[in-house]
Amino acid sequence: MTRLAIVRQKYNPAGGAERFVSRALGALRDSGMVQVSLIARGWEAVDGIEVHPVQSTYLGNVWRDWSFARHAKRIWQRERFDLVQSHERIPGCDIYRAGDGVHRHWLHLRRQGMSIWQRLALWCNPYHHYIMRAEAAMFTHPRLKLVICNSEMIKREIQHYFDLPASKITVIYNGVDLKTYHPDLKTQYRQTMRERWSIPEDAPLLVYVGSGFERKGVARAVRAIRDNPQAWLMVVGGDKRLSRYQATAKALGVSDRVVFAGPQQDVKPFYGMADAFILPTLYDPFPNVCVEALACGLPVLTTLQCGAAEFIQPGVNGWVCDALDHRALSDIVGAWLSAREREPDLSAAARESVSRLSLEAMADQMLNCYRQLLSISAKAAR
Structure with a gap:
């Protein structure tokens, strides 16, 4: 052996x-x-x-x-x-x-x-x-x-x-555990988690999961929420400068639509409560969170500087933009909002895209x- x-x-x-x-x-x-x-x-x-x-x-x-x-x-x-x-x-x-x-x-x-x-x-x-x-x-x-x-x-x-x-x-x-990360998480967690975090049932919710907020673009995500008044953002993860990002959300007038949940041992309930996943990272070789989100049936919004972009077909199972183009991130959040009537198709395509991983x-x-x-x-x- x-x-x-x-x-x-x-x-x-x-x-x-x-x-x-x-x-x-x-x-x-x-x-x-x-x-x-x-x-x-x-x-x-x-x-x-x-x-x-x-x-x-x-x-x-x-x-x-x-x-x-x-x-x-x-x-x-x-x-x-x-x-x-x-x-x-x-x-x-x-x-x-x-x-x-x-x-x-x-x-x-x-x-x-x-x-x-x-x-x-x-x-x-x-x-x-x-x-x-x-x-x-x-x-x-x-x-x-x-x-x-x-x-x-x-x-x-x-x-x-x-x-x-x-x-x-x-x-x-x-690889990803396709039995653990599954679209059924939405049925299991959506209602209870939204009630717990005071997020309206019909609010279009993006979830971010990760640490290292600067590199992974939390400030860019908050600005994109400002530019798209319908959207909500759930930030799951810790950062030593957390208060700075909370202050940014307040200064931009979106603190009522941006929720900082802090580090969580189990992120599955947060995938289950969301409608899509966002990771506007400046550099990420291939984040597990993207394949977990896709396996859960969440379309992924990320950047060209993220290795997981190789699995994204724009408009089919997510959207991609240049991390250095701040306006482009707001645009793809807007594109996702406009495509929400196709949510079942987006979810099925997201799951299928990682079915071999x-x-x-x-x-x-x-x-x-x-x-x-x-x-x-x-x-x-x-």
Whole structure:
């Protein structure tokens, strides 16, 4: 049986990358073909998974990432795993899953619209230089056998910045539990949740789920609500600057139509109460929340800078716009409002668009990758 180590620093229940790893661990364990171990600083308990904890002290994010990489590498060298799949930028892994995208491209997008002083402050941050160096070292390391991307968008970015050959890159989209995330959630939760949060039954409701409000565009979503007086917005998630976004909603005169629910352990009831999902993100490789929403039958409004846009057919199961075009977001919210009489068709198309993204299909694709890599390694050793 293949001994596989999966490397991820820390579990955050709200984090998309962490939720992917949790799903992947369970699916791979259930396959019975891989003995899975986890190398992590902190994690949730996963039955049948051996955890190798990384215990190190640190001060600041550069030291945190550097010390984790150093200790994780020591563990996988000591344990002599057949394959090491890292979800962190650590040179020397066999497989890298690029769930966090390309840091250089994220910085390029983030600089758009910044003042010269903001750009200077961004450039002076040592963490960004550390990440870019680690990223480049990893992609050019001779041990790297495969990069698993979660969207074609990320595959193109890696090839553009690092000139990796196509033979070393594959795309495996995030799987979703199609039984848990289902259009029936609307029947189960719509009425009770709207009563609980004082949202009219007939109000057109967009739901946002996630942390990191700045990158993921909560302020842009609030402005789009101002421009579309019929629409309501439910924001599910936490942010250390939450009060700033609440103040923005008040200043724009939409605080009565924008509800901040805070972090929630279970987001399914919020999908069930909504009519559509919105994620006006500046950069997101492939967010789990988009495929969860589609699986629940919610049309998705997102941006060209989001990998999940690859699944959106405008006007069929959602709408897409440029994250840097603020007016365009208001326009697609308006387009969704105008199309609400086609809600059953939109919902059916949303569900159908992710019908092949089951957890089992994701696990099968990953297992095929491992088989191919082990076969190549065995032939090379002869």
